Amino acid sequence: MIVRTTRPLRRALPAALLTALLAACTGTPNAATPPTPPSGQAASPSPTAKPTGAEDPALQGFYTQQIAWSPCADDPKTEKLDESSFQCGRLRVPLDYANPAGEGIEVALARRPAAKTDQRLGSLLLNPGGPGGSGIQMVEHSADHFKALNDRYDLVGFDPRGVGASTAVHCLDDTAHDTWATADDRPDDHGKAYADACAARSGNLLAHVGTRDAARDLDVLRGALGDPKLNYLGFSYGTYLGSSYAEQFPDRTGRLVLDGAVDPTADQLDLLIQQFAGFEKSLRAFAADCAQQDHCSLGSDPDKAPAKLASFLDGLRADPLAAGHGRKLTGTAGWIGTLSMLYGDKKSWEYLRNALGWAMQRGKGDYLLDMADGYNGRDADGHYSNTFDAYTAIHCADPGAETPSAERLQAALAKVREQAPLVAAHFTEKDLFDPDCRSWPHHSTEQPHVVKAAGSAPIVVVGSTGDPATPYAWSEKLAAGFANAILLTREGDGHTGYGKSTCISNAVNAFLTEGTLPAAGTRCPSD
Numbered sequence: 107m108i109v110r111t112t113r114p115l116r117r118a119l120p121a122a123l124l125t126a127l128l129a130a131c132t133g134t135p136n137a138a139t140p141p142t143p144p145s146g147q148a149a150s151p152s153p154t155a156k157p158t159g160a161e162d163p164a165l166q167g168f169y170t171q172q173i174a175w176s177p178c179a180d181d182p183k184t185e186k187l188d189e190s191s192f193q194c195g196r197l198r199v200p201l202d203y204a205n206p207a208g209e210g211i212e213v214a215l216a217r218r219p220a221a222k223t224d225q226r227l228g229s230l231l232l233n234p235g236g237p238g239g240s241g242i243q244m245v246e247h248s249a250d251h252f253k254a255l256n257d258r259y260d261l262v263g264f265d266p267r268g269v270g271a272s273t274a275v276h277c278l279d280d281t282a283h284d285t286w287a288t289a290d291d292r293p294d295d296h297g298k299a300y301a302d303a304c305a306a307r308s309g310n311l312l313a314h315v316g317t318r319d320a321a322r323d324l325d326v327l328r329g330a331l332g333d334p335k336l337n338y339l340g341f342s343y344g345t346y347l348g349s350s351y352a353e354q355f356p357d358r359t360g361r362l363v364l365d366g367a368v369d370p371t372a373d374q375l376d377l378l379i380q381q382f383a384g385f386e387k388s389l390r391a392f393a394a395d396c397a398q399q400d401h402c403s404l405g406s407d408p409d410k411a412p413a414k415l416a417s418f419l420d421g422l423r424a425d426p427l428a429a430g431h432g433r434k435l436t437g438t439a440g441w442i443g444t445l446s447m448l449y450g451d452k453k454s455w456e457y458l459r460n461a462l463g464w465a466m467q468r469g470k471g472d473y474l475l476d477m478a479d480g481y482n483g484r485d486a487d488g489h490y491s492n493t494f495d496a497y498t499a500i501h502c503a504d505p506g507a508e509t510p511s512a513e514r515l516q517a518a519l520a521k522v523r524e525q526a527p528l529v530a531a532h533f534t535e536k537d538l539f540d541p542d543c544r545s546w547p548h549h550s551t552e553q554p555h556v557v558k559a560a561g562s563a564p565i566v567v568v569g570s571t572g573d574p575a576t577p578y579a580w581s582e583k584l585a586a587g588f589a590n591a592i593l594l595t596r597e598g599d600g601h602t603g604y605g606k607s608t609c610i611s612n613a614v615n616a617f618l619t620e621g622t623l624p625a626a627g628t629r630c631p632s633d
Contacts, residue, residue, distance in 0.1 A: 164206045169329035171198055178216055178246070183485075189246050192216050197330055199267070199323045201314050209310070213323055214271035216242040217262045218249045228333045228360075230259035230618065231324065233266070235342030235366070237317070237500035238493040240270040251605060254615045259337065266347070267323055268315035269496045275311055277304040277495040280488055287482045287494070288439045290423045297542025304499060305547055313548040315496070316503035321350035325358060335360030335563070337618065341602050342366045342576055345567070349584065352559035359559070361618050365568035366602035369580035370557050371587070373506030375514070375538060379522045380577055386526035388448040388574035389415065391599060395452075396459050403459075403466040416528040418466055419444060423532075427471035435471025435478075443477035445529075448574050449601040451632065502543035505552040509544045556587040565591040566617050566624065568610060572599035594624045598632030607632050 178194035181187070197213040200206040220226040232252070234244040245263030252261055265272040277300060278286060286292075286300075293299075304312060324347070328336045337360040340348040345364035352359050369377065393415045394408035404411035423437035435443075447458035461473035483491035501507060510518070515535050522530045522538070530537075543549070559565070565588055569581025578595075585593035596603035596610050603610040609630030616622040 165200075165203075165326070168199060168206070168326045171330050173197060173215065173330055175217070187246065192218055192246055192249075194242075197264075197323070197327055199326050201310070203319060203322055211267060211273035211311075211314075213267060213273075213327065214242055214265045215262060215327070216245045216264075217260050218245060218256055219260050221253075221257045225258055226260070227258045227619065228260070228335075228337060229262045229328075229331045230255055231262050231264065231327065231336065231338045233264070233338070233340040233344030233347055235340075235344050236269070236493070236497060237266065237343050237347075238269055238496035239343070240265050240491075240493075242271055254611075255339075255618055258619045260331075262327075262331065264323075264327065266320040266496075266500075268311060268320075268499055270492060273311065274492050275304065275308040275315060275495045275499040276492055277307055277498070278490075280490055283482075283484070283490040283494070284488070287442075287484065287490075288434075288436045288478070290437045292536070294536065297539060298545040300498065300542065301502075301545040301547065304495065308495075308499070309547070312499055312503065312546070314503075315499050316550055317347055317350045317500065318354070318550075318552070320347055320500075321354055324351050325355050328358065333360070334358075337361045339363045339604075339614070339618065340365070341604070343368060345576075345584065346370060348565075349557045349559070352562045352565060352588070353557045356559045356562035359562040359565070361563065361621065362565045363568065363604075363614050363618060364565065364584065365604050365614075366573060366576040367567055367569060367581040367584040368576055369583045371554050371583060373508070373510075373554050374501070374543070375510050375518050377506075378538060378540065379518055379525065380579070381575060382522050382529050383525040384574040384577040385445055385448060386529045388572065388599060389445070389528060391572070392448060392455050392458065395455060396462075399459065401463065403463040412528055415444070415462070416531065418462075420531060422471075427465055427469055429471035429475040433475060435465065435475045439475050439478040440465070440471070441529075442481055443474035445574075446477055446481040448599075451598070451600045451606050454600070498541040498543075501541055502546040503548055503550060505550045506554045507543040507546070507549060510538075557584070558587060558589045560589040562588070562590055564623055566594055566614065567591055568594045568596065568603045568614065570596040570598060570600065570603045570606070572597075573601050574599075575601045592623055592626060592628075595629040596632060597629055600632075603630070 173195040175193040175195045177190040178192045180190040195215045197215060198210050199213055201209040201211045232244055233241050241263030242265050245261050249256060249261055267273060268275045324336060336351060336358055338348050345366060346368040348362050348364045349370055352362060390412040393404055393411035396402040396404050397406050397408040397411040404414045419440045420437060422435060422440045426434035426436045429435045444458060447454045461477060464473050465471050483493040515538060518538055519533060519535055522533060567581050567585040569578045571578045581593060585591045594613055596607045600606055604614055605611060607630045613624045
């Protein structure tokens with residue numbers, strides 16, 4: 107996530123935005139004859155291969171479970187989508203892998219079987235990011251944009267432990283979420299209040315929702331699906347989950363693509379500073395571009411437009427705009443709505459230009475607030491998904507969430523103000539605790555570190571030079587740390603590369619379906 111009072115890292119793309127971003131995806135491999143199945147993965151006409159089991163006798167029952175697939179429940183709110191055309195199921199996993207005979211939890215699944223069953227390669231697991239993003243929604247809303255992959259693979263989406271339709275973390279009710287998501291000022295004890303709410307409603311989960319446990323769930327899912335190796339496409343935080351899998355199970359990696367990488371060597375504070383700098387760069391690029399378009403509410407001077415935009419958004423703190431239904435567009439909501447659109451490409455910039463015009467010229471905050479709501483997981487009825495609760499719980503359970511010293515906080519504050527003077531103009535030290543893990547009941551003993559995954563199959567890392575949420579340098583570091591990886595680069599703005607560049611999509615599709623690695627140093631233009 108991002109922005110002002112709610113700026114978590116590694117966030118998923120909003121479902122609606124993800125669909126729009128992937129709409130440009132083409133990339134069907136051109137081949138005169140059907141591609142050869144990957145080494146060690148024979149094509150199978152059956153999408154329900156027998157599970158492989160596991161070496162650990164205490165876990166064997168989890169690995170050998172049969173997933174009961176049935177049509178997903180259709181959501182009447184999605185008029186243009188029939189969810190019942192997908193298959194849903196549930197996977198049983200241990201709450202605590204140190205005690206597999208103890209309490210169990212469930213991971214919710216959705217899949218679309220491979221279209222060409224005679225050329226089927228197995229399952230391709232998809233993760234949209236987060237932590238807190240729903241893989242089920244990704245498959246249901248965006249499967250058509252992975253058509254070249256769905257021809258050969260069962261597309262399998264999953265809500266990681268703690269998320270969505272799985273055994274989920276819940277902390278705040280909708281009323282409290284409304285306050286937390288849009289308030290411009292938070293009390294000093296907001297972190298403790300939030301941690302206490304999570305402990306009261308989901309205390310038994312909090313010690314077991316970290317990424318390392320979620321990666322172990324992936325291996326159980328691989329076994330239950332009958333796949334000898336894991337094939338995986340992860341975006342944003344999904345790269346961190348994929349990296350954790352490769353580190354723990356290098357001999358079980360099949361074809362892994364990690365797009366929009368998170369740097370596993372940096373802690374929360376360092377990542378936050380670098381992300382703010384990335385959004386500062388994208389904000390300036392958007393504003394300068396707007397000034398060159400007709401009817402831009404930021405004026406016609408590209409040099410002055412960025413400061414005008416930041417001044418307007420900051421001014422909402424004192425003078426929020428009416429946004430209908432008795433709601434207000436606050437400074438926090440304005441920043442969230444604006445920066446959420448910087449995840450996208452130039453089409454998202456057009457939407458943002460229009461929303462800013464509606465707000466700045468007509469004094470109506472509806473569209474910017476809608477953008478913030480979409481990012482925060484709030485629907486039209488005022489109900490929130492558990493995205494933010496899951497994000498906080500997972501992030502605080504992961505390495506790098508320790509409380510920095512007072513000296514380091516002061517240095518970090520000075521650095522972020524220097525590198526992101528518009529985005530961070532009004533920052534205080536408490537803005538650097540986002541999420542605030544200081545009062546969290548459980549912390550990882552693991553430290554951020556280089557992930558080598560020695561012995562893994564080749565891994566493709568995709569980085570975008572203008573990515574504001576996961577800066578390109580993170581992809582460079584992740585790829586360099588792996589023992590066996592290739593970095594594939596997209597030149598251009600926006601978060602992640604697949605679907606924003608035909609060149610990137612073709613290269614990823616060729617790797618996943620044919621095993622063809624991109625040439626080292628490959629750089630692709632955006633569409």
